[in-house]
Structures are given as structure tokens and as C-alpha cells.
Amino acid sequence: MLEAPFPRRTLLGSALAVAATPSxxxxxxxxxxxxxxxxxxxGRSGFFNPALRLAFEEHGSGxxxxxxLTGVGTALIQPVIPAQPNGAALLIIPGGSYLGEWFDxxxxxxxxxxxxxxxxxxxxxxxxxxxxxxxxxxxxLQDAQRAIRLIRARADQWRLDPTKVGVMGFSAxxxxxxxxxxxxxxxxxxxxxxDRLPHRPDLAALMYPVIELTxxxxxxxxxxxLLGPAPSAxxxxxxxxxxxxxxxxxxxxxxxAMDDDLVPVENAFRQxxxxxxxxxxxxxxxxxxxxxGFAVRGSAGKPVAAWPDLFLRWTASHGWPTS
Numbered sequence: 001m002l003e004a005p006f007p008r009r010t011l012l013g014s015a016l017a018v019a020a021t022p023s024x025x026x027x028x029x030x031x032x033x034x035x036x037x038x039x040x041x042x043g044r045s046g047f048f049n050p051a052l053r054l055a056f057e058e059h060g061s062g063x064x065x066x067x068x069l070t071g072v073g074t075a076l077i078q079p080v081i082p083a084q085p086n087g088a089a090l091l092i093i094p095g096g097s098y099l100g101e102w103f104d105x106x107x108x109x110x111x112x113x114x115x116x117x118x119x120x121x122x123x124x125x126x127x128x129x130x131x132x133x134x135x136x137x138x139x140x141l142q143d144a145q146r147a148i149r150l151i152r153a154r155a156d157q158w159r160l161d162p163t164k165v166g167v168m169g170f171s172a173x174x175x176x177x178x179x180x181x182x183x184x185x186x187x188x189x190x191x192x193x194x195d196r197l198p199h200r201p202d203l204a205a206l207m208y209p210v211i212e213l214t215x216x217x218x219x220x221x222x223x224x225x226l227l228g229p230a231p232s233a234x235x236x237x238x239x240x241x242x243x244x245x246x247x248x249x250x251x252x253x254x255x256x257a258m259d260d261d262l263v264p265v266e267n268a269f270r271q272x273x274x275x276x277x278x279x280x281x282x283x284x285x286x287x288x289x290x291x292x293g294f295a296v297r298g299s300a301g302k303p304v305a306a307w308p309d310l311f312l313r314w315t316a317s318h319g320w321p322t323s
Contacts (some may be wrong), residue, residue, distance in 0.1 A: 025279065026140055029083035030112070031082050032114035033272050034078075034079040037205070038074060038076050039075045039150060041192065047075070049131070052072060053073070057071065057100070061126055065102050065104050070100045077150065080122075081109035081158070082118050082119065085118055085119075085120045087120050087164070087321055088118065089126055089161075089166070090111075090165075091123045095210075095293070096132070096173070098226045099130065101128075102170075105295045107123040119312075120160060123153055124143065127140060132226050137238075140226075140238050141179050144167070146199075146251060149195060149212055150194055152165055164243075168206075168207065169204075170293075171209065171222075171262075171263060171292065172210050175226075178252075178271060179244075180204070181241075182244040182249050183199075183244065202250055203253070203257075204250055204251070204253070206252060208255065208294075209254070209256075210222045211240070211241050211242050213236050242271050242274040252275055252280065253312075254285070255285045255289055256285075257287045257294070258288050260291060261292065262293070265286060287304040288303070289303070290302060
């Protein structure tokens with residue numbers, strides 16, 4: 001039986017208070033995984049399903065583990081605290097075709113890599129659309145919006161700058177991150193003071209993202225898991241990020257590989273083109289090789305391994321701290 005990777009409490013104590021704005025040269029100590037935090041107030045109708053049982057699946061037998069999860073009855077964020085935080089925060093959204101969530105490869109690995117640069121990460125465990133929720137196309141976005149608001153609401157607790165809260169998503173998580181960045185309206189009715197805070201990130205990073213939901217560039221598995229088997233044209237359009245980009249979309253960083261045989265590289269091109277059309281700052285890095293799902297561990301020894309440093313340089317160009 002797998003040990004649950006998300007030890008949970010509803011509140012994080014003052015023990016998480018750590019010094020801010022350190023020197024990057026001193027940030028080599030391991031990051032710390034703090035207690036996970038529920039996104040929604042306990043018992044809130046429509047946001048919990050106690051009948052769902054969290055299940056973990058191992059992929060391969062190597063170390064560190066490579067696991068995915070399903071059966072998300074309650075959403076949460078898992079903080080990963082650098083040894084010397086610099087005040088920047090990133091919501092990390094693992095992918096999995098909206099059918100599961102690869103929280104090691106596209107969660108902890110990434111958070112621990114970025115922690116070396118002082119970034120405090122929050123790995124999102126989000127409700128999966130096809131697991132019996134009434135409004136399947138909105139539940140994951142509701143969780144992502146709430147997570148951004150909760151990070152801002154607790155910024156003092158984690159010694160964060162609430163104007164430096166970004167999102168990074170992988171594959172279907174990249175679709176969710178893109179949806180989060182382009183949606184101008186809340187996906188749920190406000191329930192408390194946290195929901196008075198902005199729900200959109202200050203910048204977005206889309207890693208081999210699903211963008212298109214129809215046509216030859218679409219990842220049909222993600223589209224059906226999110227929208228169901230026969231969505232209306234209006235629903236498809238509403239959840240196609242390249243069609244929803246506006247001048248209010250935050251600066252966006254996109255990474256993809258030409259040889260991705262699961263999510264075609266045209267998805268990256270479409271989003272970058274949409275950003276350029278409306279004049280939103282966008283930066284794209286298209287690598288010849290990398291395939292799909294490389295994240296950090298799958299990029300070792302390849303040119304695509306440069307992406308974390310490219311991302312950090314890009315965030316610095318948008319005023320984020322470098323150490």
C-alpha cells in the first residue's frame with residue numbers, strides 16, 4: 001500500500017514562518033514539504049464527495065517514485081517550502097488527461113527543482129471532471145481559482161508577495177493553467193473573504209499544454225474527460241484557451257517538443273499566436289526532442305533540460321525575484 005503523499009491539515013501553523021529574500025547561492029538545502037491544506041471550508045456542499053476514495057498507481061519501480069492519483073473527493077494544495085524563500089509563489093498543476101494526476105513527476109520533482117531558486121510551490125490536487133461532479137467542466141477550474149486566492153490570502157503566513165503568484169501546468173494541467181489565466185469571471189459563487197481576492201495568476205507557464213479541444217491538434221482524451229462525450233460548440237469554445245485570450249491574460253511562458261506524439265506542438269503555437277494577436281507578453285521554447293511528459297526527470301541529458309533556467313530568467317524579466 002502506498003503511503004499517502006499529501007499529509008493534510010486545515011491550517012498551517014506559525015512554524016512555517018521562514019526568512020525571506022535569501023541569497024540564491026545559499027539555497028541548496030532540501031525543500032520542505034509542509035502539511036497540505038484543504039481548499040474549501042469543511043462540509044461545503046458541492047465541493048466534497050466522501051464517497052470517493054483516493055487511489056494511487058505506481059508507474060515503474062524506480063526511485064524516486066513516479067505515481068498518479070485518482071478518486072479526488074476533496075481538493076487541496078501541498079506547499080513545498082524552499083530552504084530560503086524569495087517571496088515568489090507558484091501553483092503547480094500536474095497533468096494526466098483529466099483522468100488522473102501525476103503528482104511526483106509533474107508535482108514534487110518540479111517544486112523541488114524550483115525551490116533551489118527560492119520559489120515556494122503549491123502542488124494542486126484538483127477534483128477530476130469525470131468522477132461524478134454535477135458541473136464537470138468547471139470543477140477543476142474552481143479548485144485552481146480557489147487555490148490562487150488561498151495562496152494570496154495566506155501570503156503573510158508563507159512570507160510571500162501576493163503580487164508574485166504564478167501558475168505552471170503540465171499537459172492537461174497546462175490546459176487547466178491556461179484556462180485559469182484566460183478566464184475573466186469566477187467559476188463559482190463567493191463563499192468567504194478569500195473569494196474577494198483576484199483569482200487569476202500574475203503569470204502563467206504552460207508545459208506541453210493541451211490547448212485545442214477539437215480538430216487534428218486536439219488531445220481527444222482530455223477533451224472528453226473534461227467536457228463529456230457530446231459537448232456543445234459553446235462549451236468547447238468556452239474551454240479552448242486560445243479562443244479566450246484577452247488583454248487581461250497574464251504574461252505566459254510556453255514549452256513544447258516537436259516530437260510530442262501525444263499532444264501536438266500545434267497546441268503551443270495556437271496559444272502563442274493568440275497571445276501575440278492581443279499584445280500579451282508571451283515567450284515560447286520549442287525543442288526538437290523531448291516527447292511528452294518530460295517535466296524534470298524526463299529531460300535529463302537533453303537540451304530540453306534547460307527549461308527551468310529559461311523559465312526563471314523569464315520570470316526575472318517580469319520583475320520576479322532572482323534569489
